[in-house]
Amino acid sequence: MKPKVAFFDFSSCEGCQLQIANLEEEILDLISIVDVVSFREVMKEHSDNYEIAFIEGSIMRPMDVTRLRNIRENAKILVALGACATIGGINKIRNQWPADEVKKEVYGDADIKDNRYFDAFQTKAIDEVVKVDYYIHGCPINRDEFKHVVTSLALGKEPIIPNYPVCVECKKNENICMFEKGEFCLGPITGAGCGAICPTHRSACDGCRGIISKPEVECVMDILKRYDLTYEELKSKSKLYNYSREANK
Amino acid sequence: MVDDTNVKLISEKDLDEFVNKLIDNKTYNVMGVKAKGERFVFDHLDNAKELRLDYDVTILPPKKYFLPPSEKLMDFNITKSFDIKKSKKSKKRIIIGIHPYDIIAIQQMDKYYLDSQKDDFYKKRRENTIIIGSDIQNVSKHSFAESMKTHTTYSGFDILLTNLGNKYAVTIGSKQGNDLLEKYGHFRDAKKSELKKIDKIRNQIASQYDKKVDIDKEEWSKYLVANYNNTLWEEKSDKCMSCSSCTMVCPTCYCYNILDDVSLNLKEGGRIRTWDGCLLKDFTKVGSGEIFRDDKKERYRHRFYRKGNYLPERYGFVACVGCGRCAIACLPNIADPCEVMNTLSSFDKSAETDKYFIKQQTKVPDKGTIHIPRSATIKNINKLTDRETLIEIKLDDNKSLGHSPGQFVEVSVLGIGEAPISISSPPKKDPTFQLVVRKVGNVTSKLVSLKPGDKIGIRGPFGNGFDIKKLENKNIIFVCAGLGVAPLRSLYLYVTDKKNRKKFKELKILYGCKEPCEAMFLDEFEELKKTSDYECKMTVDKCPKGECWEGEVGLITTLFPKIDYDNSKSKDTISVVCGPPIMYKFAIKSLKDMKIPDKNIYVSLERHMKCGVGKCGHCQINGVYVCKEGPVFRYDKVKKLPEALE
Numbered sequence: 001m002k003p004k005v006a007f008f009d010f011s012s013c014e015g016c017q018l019q020i021a022n023l024e025e026e027i028l029d030l031i032s033i034v035d036v037v038s039f040r041e042v043m044k045e046h047s048d049n050y051e052i053a054f055i056e057g058s059i060m061r062p063m064d065v066t067r068l069r070n071i072r073e074n075a076k077i078l079v080a081l082g083a084c085a086t087i088g089g090i091n092k093i094r095n096q097w098p099a100d101e102v103k104k105e106v107y108g109d110a111d112i113k114d115n116r117y118f119d120a121f122q123t124k125a126i127d128e129v130v131k132v133d134y135y136i137h138g139c140p141i142n143r144d145e146f147k148h149v150v151t152s153l154a155l156g157k158e159p160i161i162p163n164y165p166v167c168v169e170c171k172k173n174e175n176i177c178m179f180e181k182g183e184f185c186l187g188p189i190t191g192a193g194c195g196a197i198c199p200t201h202r203s204a205c206d207g208c209r210g211i212i213s214k215p216e217v218e219c220v221m222d223i224l225k226r227y228d229l230t231y232e233e234l235k236s237k238s239k240l241y242n243y244s245r246e247a248n249k
Numbered sequence: 250m251v252d253d254t255n256v257k258l259i260s261e262k263d264l265d266e267f268v269n270k271l272i273d274n275k276t277y278n279v280m281g282v283k284a285k286g287e288r289f290v291f292d293h294l295d296n297a298k299e300l301r302l303d304y305d306v307t308i309l310p311p312k313k314y315f316l317p318p319s320e321k322l323m324d325f326n327i328t329k330s331f332d333i334k335k336s337k338k339s340k341k342r343i344i345i346g347i348h349p350y351d352i353i354a355i356q357q358m359d360k361y362y363l364d365s366q367k368d369d370f371y372k373k374r375r376e377n378t379i380i381i382g383s384d385i386q387n388v389s390k391h392s393f394a395e396s397m398k399t400h401t402t403y404s405g406f407d408i409l410l411t412n413l414g415n416k417y418a419v420t421i422g423s424k425q426g427n428d429l430l431e432k433y434g435h436f437r438d439a440k441k442s443e444l445k446k447i448d449k450i451r452n453q454i455a456s457q458y459d460k461k462v463d464i465d466k467e468e469w470s471k472y473l474v475a476n477y478n479n480t481l482w483e484e485k486s487d488k489c490m491s492c493s494s495c496t497m498v499c500p501t502c503y504c505y506n507i508l509d510d511v512s513l514n515l516k517e518g519g520r521i522r523t524w525d526g527c528l529l530k531d532f533t534k535v536g537s538g539e540i541f542r543d544d545k546k547e548r549y550r551h552r553f554y555r556k557g558n559y560l561p562e563r564y565g566f567v568a569c570v571g572c573g574r575c576a577i578a579c580l581p582n583i584a585d586p587c588e589v590m591n592t593l594s595s596f597d598k599s600a601e602t603d604k605y606f607i608k609q610q611t612k613v614p615d616k617g618t619i620h621i622p623r624s625a626t627i628k629n630i631n632k633l634t635d636r637e638t639l640i641e642i643k644l645d646d647n648k649s650l651g652h653s654p655g656q657f658v659e660v661s662v663l664g665i666g667e668a669p670i671s672i673s674s675p676p677k678k679d680p681t682f683q684l685v686v687r688k689v690g691n692v693t694s695k696l697v698s699l700k701p702g703d704k705i706g707i708r709g710p711f712g713n714g715f716d717i718k719k720l721e722n723k724n725i726i727f728v729c730a731g732l733g734v735a736p737l738r739s740l741y742l743y744v745t746d747k748k749n750r751k752k753f754k755e756l757k758i759l760y761g762c763k764e765p766c767e768a769m770f771l772d773e774f775e776e777l778k779k780t781s782d783y784e785c786k787m788t789v790d791k792c793p794k795g796e797c798w799e800g801e802v803g804l805i806t807t808l809f810p811k812i813d814y815d816n817s818k819s820k821d822t823i824s825v826v827c828g829p830p831i832m833y834k835f836a837i838k839s840l841k842d843m844k845i846p847d848k849n850i851y852v853s854l855e856r857h858m859k860c861g862v863g864k865c866g867h868c869q870i871n872g873v874y875v876c877k878e879g880p881v882f883r884y885d886k887v888k889k890l891p892e893a894l895e
Contacts, residue, residue: 029513151511156698157665157691160508164529165490171497171578172318172524174309176286179580188490188580219488223580 003154006038006050007081008071010057010064011091011123015140016082017041017056023143033154051076052153054136058084058091059124063116072130077153080126081146083139083241087210088125090139092243095122134159137209139241142194162192163212166205170196178204179223184233188223189213208241255421256444257436264410264417268297270433271343277379280314281345282307291344302346302412305389306572310351310500311344315358315374321519322370322507322620327664328516331624331645331704339374343429345381350392350399350570352382352406354500360564361503366862369618370522379425382406384450388457391573393587395458397466399570401451411447418447462587463594466567469557472593475600477550477891481592486549488581493526495552495575495584501560501568502526504866507620507859511664518664520620527551527866535857536668536690539830541870541892551871553589559872619862622661622706627699628681633769637687637732638697639673644680644707652676654740655714655853655881659861660684660696661706668692669858669876671736672710675743685735685769711861712880715740715825715851723823724755726812726845728836730805730828731762734769736853736880737827745781754821756783757812761805761828763790765798786811805832809839819844826884827853833894837884850884854893 007017021042023030030036037047053075059068072078083089094102099121103112112118126132136142136149145161152159162168166187170177173196178185186207187199198205224231259267272279272294281294282304289304291311325333347355362371385400394400402409407426411418418439421427430436464472496502506525511518525532528548533541542548560568569586576585629641644650650658652672661667668690674683688694699705717740725744729737744753762768767789774785786808787800801807805828814822824840826833833852840850856868856875863877870892873879887893 023513026513033513033515147513148510151513151515154515155511155664155695157695163531164526165492167490167492167494168497168526168529171309171494174285174290174313176288176308177578177580180287180577188492213491219490219581222488222582226580226582 002033002035003052004037004050005034005052007054011060012057012084014041014056019140019143020146048074050074052079054079054081055085055126056081058088059126059129060120062119065129068129077133079134079136079149080132081136082141083137083208085126086135086137087242088123088244089208089241091123093239095243135161137191138194139208145193164192165212166190166192166196168192170199173200175199179227184229184237186237206240207238211242256439257419257430258416258439258443259419259434259436260416263435265297267434268300268345276341278340278342280342300345302383302410303386305387306392306574309498310354311347312358312500314342314344314378315371316503319521319523320370322522323520325518325663326516327511327518335618335621339377341377343379343381346383347380348383348385349402350394350572351500352380352402353399354570356405357501357566357568358503361864366619379429380406382409384409384411385454386412389573391576392571393458393460393462393573394571395455396462397569397571400454411450413443413446418443460587463591468598469567469590470561471598473554473558475598476593476596479596482550483546485583486546488583489545489549490581491528491530491545493528494578496526496528497524498574498578500570500572507667509664509666532867533857535855536693541856553586554871556586562872622708625705625707627701627703627705629701630699634767637685637769640684640686640696641681642684647680649678649680650682650710652710653714654743655736656710656712657858657880658707658709660692662692662695663706665695666692669861673735673738675739675746687732709861712876713878715881720823721752722754723821724818725753726822726824727758728805728824728826729760730832733827734760737825740825745777745783747780750781758783758785759805759808761788761808765789765792765796784812806835806839809843814843816844823849825851847885847888848883852882852884853880854882
């Protein structure tokens with residue numbers, strides 16, 4: 001019996017599901033080992049009978065909470081897919097301001113009172129609402145890592161998600177360190193697994209896979225000083241994906 | 250001094266032509282130093298014009314060609330019963346422009362990988378590679394190679410190029426290098442004056458180093474041993490990000506990890522070896538989740554001791570060539586060995602230390618390709634407790650495993666991975682053996698779900714077991730706590746066997762576990778009493794209401810006063826101890842109270858034995874490879890070994 005798998009999305013760009021759709025001919029391999037019963041982005045059928053649920057997106061409203069709890073009840077295994085789901089990601093930028101202020105800024109005087117679709121609260125990652133069994137990090141996710149998680153679950157083994165920093169993969173790729181180029185890079189404190197794709201393509205790491213260690217401030221300050229960078233740069237850089245997890249001064 | 254018989258001269262133009270001929274020839278993959286932004290890398294050469302022999306240092310050392318960051322050791326198909334194929338041969342390769350310090354680093358790698366338990370994958374790449382070295386033209390400001398005496402070399406290359414202005418001296422280092430030059434190069438013999446110039450240039454290189462180590466490399470070990478508890482380690486490591494960038498760029502670091510990967514169709518898979526680093530938090534993690542070097546101070550210190558003490562003791566050389574790559578790569582600027590040794594130079598090198606550091610090494614004979622398992626079949630599988638299962642395995646080549654008690658095997662489930670597991674059965678002539686498997690990680694969880702007839706892979710036996718000869722004519726006290734009974738069973742079943750029993754004096758087995766439901770082999774202990782004369786005492790930490798238990802209740806140490814023993818026997822008594830790390834301290838104290846000398850106590854230690862052949866680095870306790878020198882150790886040898894029993 002192939003495990004039944006469903007994909008769901010909350011507040012997100014759906015780009016992580018697109019990464020899966022972009023497996024192209026390998027989709028055939030995927031459906032040879034699992035039964036996809038729900039995947040709005042690529043099929044019209046839907047079923048609530050599934051064992052593994054992949055969740056993309058952040059949780060923003062009470063109605064999201066209800067829906068997510070239902071999914072959790074139906075699924076034996078719940079996997080958070082992509083930064084919006086795993087850490088809140090970009091959606092958390094708005095947590096800098098109270099939800100009411102944000103709504104006012106976006107919707108102005110429009111009448112959204114008592115409309116459940118607009119009943120937004122502070123952004124939550126999936127694990128702030130329900131238990132998450134596995135995390136596939138990234139913005140977007142790395143297809144190879146998705147394949148690793150799916151094959152691992154199908155074989156009944158724990159997926160191996162690195163808990164070491166991006167620097168490990170960056171060094172293996174023989175990149176010139178972004179700091180040497182005078183850029184602030186979150187690679188040293190961000191979890192690897194992406195193959196250091198951004199620094200390899202000459203763009204500093206933005207920390208989309210989540211910050212794995214909070215280095216002592218003194219240590220970070222030393223590094224900033226050594227490379228002539230400011231603490232403000234570190235702060236603004238961390239905000240993009242890790243608003244609630246940014247390094248504190 | 251330069252030997253004039255093997256030095257030729259080649260013009261700059263002819264050198265370009267020589268390189269282009271090698272590239273056009275297509276027999277070889279030609280690699281060389283190229284610019285990458287402001288830095289340099291070894292990369293594929295398309296034209297001699299790309300070659301930058303004026304480089305200072307490359308981002309990664311040429312090690313990547315012999316031990317790639319990621320390589321497939323074998324292919325397999327998990328839908329077939331046991332179908333493995335060793336990875337294919339590599340193409341012949343020429344690497345142009347390797348500096349002397351990197352050539353010396355490759356010679357060091359040869360020691361690690363080719364000295365004993367040859368690594369076939371490394372060996373093949375090494376044999377397929379021609380090294381065209383280059384004397385340094387521009388010294389990296391981070392390098393201290395002159396202090397390490399690695400700024401020049403007279404061996405380790407097939408050809409060495411030295412820039413003499415508008416021409417190059419070509420020193421031939423091997424027949425292979427000579428043949429290559431004769432076949433593709435346009436050259437002439439060197440004149441006496443030109444030979445002199447080579448020496449002069451090499452002396453000039455030495456004078457270009459601003460960065461110097463105040464301690465001679467022969468003295469590194471002394472300073473390190475005397476300063477194991479220096480506050481320096483803590484102060485520096487406070488800034489460490491645990492990113493292991495220092496080891497990733499190091500030409501002499503050689504630790505690795507091994508993982509199985511399976512394609513999305515769940516058919517084809519491969520066993521992948523990747524670089525690993527001892528600064529990473531999970532480096533020493535074992536299946537049960539314990540991390541043996543959890544504190545970053547310990548990890549930070551380990552790297553310097555490995556370079557300056559452990560490997561010098563084992564191989565006779567400091568495992569640092571002074572390239573300075575780690576100093577460039579380390580963001581908080583704490584990785585530079587030159588700086589650390591210079592800080593240490595102000596401390597005492599002769600301070601008395603009660604620490605023990607390894608002096609000898611175990612040579613292990615070659616047993617075929619090191620990472621390729623043998624096929625084996627599960628014969629029987631019996632659940633012992635909720636967590637433990639006894640698995641009987643038969644080797645498909647019908648040869649006996651040939652182990653000694655206390656050794657372990659690496660067990661593979663293709664597609665899932667490999668795990669080290671102690672052998673639980675005594676040595677036998679037939680091809681079967683038994684393992685007690687506790688369900689803790691991926692491999693063990695899969696193993697216990699297998700059925701008789703299923704195929705698995707076996708490597709080993711590995712490690713240092715119990716020396717049975719030393720136990721003869723002695724009383725033996727077995728101290729088995731928890732899963733510790735599994736490795737000790739291989740020994741107590743041997744000594745209680747009818748054929749062997751008379752060779753040993755009194756036998757006592759002390760066995761403790763947490764609760765009655767976790768106790769293993771109770772029936773077997775009873776059964777043994779019928780055929781063998783021995784005393785057995787058992788205890789559980791606690792006995793929950795409603796459970797049946799006839800033994801004692803309390804920690805294992807409560808059993809010691811209860812056995813029939815008096816201290817006059819202590820000199821003739823050996824004790825073997827195995828259990829969870831926390832237990833050793835208490836059990837050993839009890840044995841000391843019984844006046845048993847330290848040298849009569851044997852312990853079996855658990856670590857992450859990944860490769861089993863003393864290479865991958867995961868199981869290292871200080872300079873000791875548990876997979877080779879252990880897992881069985883005499884207590885007096887490890888009691889002062891830092892990290893062992895602390």
